[in-house]
Amino acid sequence: MLGVGVTAVMVVMECLAVGLVTLTKAAMNKGMSNYVYVVYSTGFGTTFILLPATFIYYRKRGCRPLTASIICRIFFLALIGSCLQICSFAGIRYSSPVLGAVIADLTPAFAFILAIISR
Incomplete structure (x- = not known):
């Protein structure tokens, strides 16, 4: 039963990825700049995904010291x-x-090749 759930999540993620690429192409055809789209996507991801995740998952742990490295x-x-x-x-x-x-489907293959190269 777990295999069906994993497969369903993979299919949904692929559909969302194709939808994102199609939305990006539509925005580019309307005249949106690559740079503006990067700023919007980064801002959206930070505001609606990363910020709430820090309050949900890392509430019990203390903060690590922020060093220059x-x-x-x-x-x-x-x-x-x-x-x-x-x-x-x-x-x-x-x-x-x-x-x-x-x-986008080739990303895991490139990651695997880079992992082999960098050991």
Whole structure:
């Protein structure tokens, strides 16, 4: 019975991913900039997903000290993530939403290859 639930969640996530790519392509066709779309998606994710999650899941634990190393790591992860989103949205702008949805399915394969390379 657990396998059916996992499969259903995977199908729903794929449908949501295809919907997101289609919505992105529609916004790009209407004239929205890649940079504006990245700012909106990051703001939406931070406000409606990350902020409530911190109050729900991390309420019982104390905060770790914020060091310069952690701040640098957060900065570089945000920079790399934003650059990758901008490149992804530029690719969606110049291609079809079908190609964007298919490339999203290749992400686990790329992660596996990078994991093998970096050991």
